[in-house]
Amino acid sequence: MTILANAREQLEYWTNTRRQLHQHPEIGFEEVETTALIKRELEKIGVEICPLAIDTGVMAIIRGTKPGQGKTIALRADIDALPIQEQTGLPYASVRQGVMHACGHDGHTTVLLGAAKQIFETRDQFSGIVKLLFQPAEERLHGARSMIAAGVLESPAPELILGIHGGTETPIGKIGVWSGPFMASADQFTVRITGQGGHAAYPHRNKDPLLAAAHAVVALQTIAAREIDAIDKFVLSVCEFHAGTAFNITPADAVITGSVRCHDSKTRESVPDRIDRLVGGITSALNCTHKLEYVFGIPGVVNDPAVVQTLTTAAIETIGGENVIQLERPLMGSEDFAFFLEMVPGAIFRLGVGNAPGQVLHNPLFNFPDEALPVGIATMTAFALEHCR
Secondary structure, three states, X not given: OOHHHHHHHOHHHHHHHHHXXXXXXXXXXXXXXXXXXXXXXXXXXXXXXXXXXXXXXXXXEEEOOOOOOOOEEEEEEEOOOEOOOOOOOOOOOOOOOOOEOOOOHHHHHHHHHHHHHHHHHOHHHOOOEEEEEEEXXXXXXXXXXXXXXXXXXXXXXXXXXXXXXXXXXXXXXXXEEOOEEEEOEEEEEEEEEEOEOEEOOOHHHOEOHHHHHHHHHHHHHHHHHHHOOOOOOEEEEEEEEEEOOOOOEEOOEEEEEEEEEEOOHHHHHHHHHXXXXXXXXXXXXOOOEEEEEEEEEEOOEEEOHHHHHHHHHHHHHHHOHHHEEEOOOOEOOOOOHHHHHHHOOEEEEEEEOOOOOOOOOOOOOOOOOHHHHHHHHHHHHHHHHHXXX
């Protein structure tokens, strides 16, 4: 039986597993039940579960029994949910108020569990080691670093790593691949503008930080429009604006926060100075002051070309060439998988989840399509067997 046929034969079981995960979502670093379920499934299979010095997440190892010295690789899936109230109305919808799997991590987790079963059952076909990393808190952008700090890339150290993420740009039944810079870095800025509050009837006696902040929100868009090369991939989004306590009081301060996404490292490094200069000019002109806090969050995801080539070859042999798509463009979304890639060569691929209505990530109507599971399982399994022979 082929890898794909085997995965399809087990679809009902993994569908039930995925729906159980979907019904009981947990946000980052609180994935206690999710961690317990993953461990139960791995124990059923017979996979070796390794001690991990963090409260949630799982590391497990499958050792090939074929004579020889194969490679050590890692396969990673994220396991956390989002603070979103589900609106799907599904019989297996989230039972937790305000929490749901709106990014498909229930599907990612299930794919890696399914791959673990197939890899374990074919361990006589390879001589290397496969490390399974079920990572918490991807949405909080700190889960990968917590796993790395806990030693998941040590003893033994993987020579490469493969990640998975559902892609709404890719049809169900297919995977999407991209070589080189693929996903953007993600940074956060907060600007506090301070003026002098007072009575709204006498604005000439006040120093209005709300007005300065409003001008700053508009002006910040000129960084992308007038300061960054149009060929570069760059996004600056102001996402929060807080000011005022009453309709007739000029506030004493205003706060705006936002997100910056880049693909180019030099552009990324230049952004804090650009924001500081631009906002500083506006606030000074309007008799206010400002303070910028800029947090460099996660780096960009850069897929190793050699790993992508091996993945592509293994996937073509397993799911068919017509089901392996070269993506049209890189993405401006971010992934803390990038921290793994700073340590180990690797790549992340997109598992097609389709673009039907509601199939938008981080959306209260999103539901990972179960029919995509076999393709993900087969792809990760084939990649592992190819590398660990």
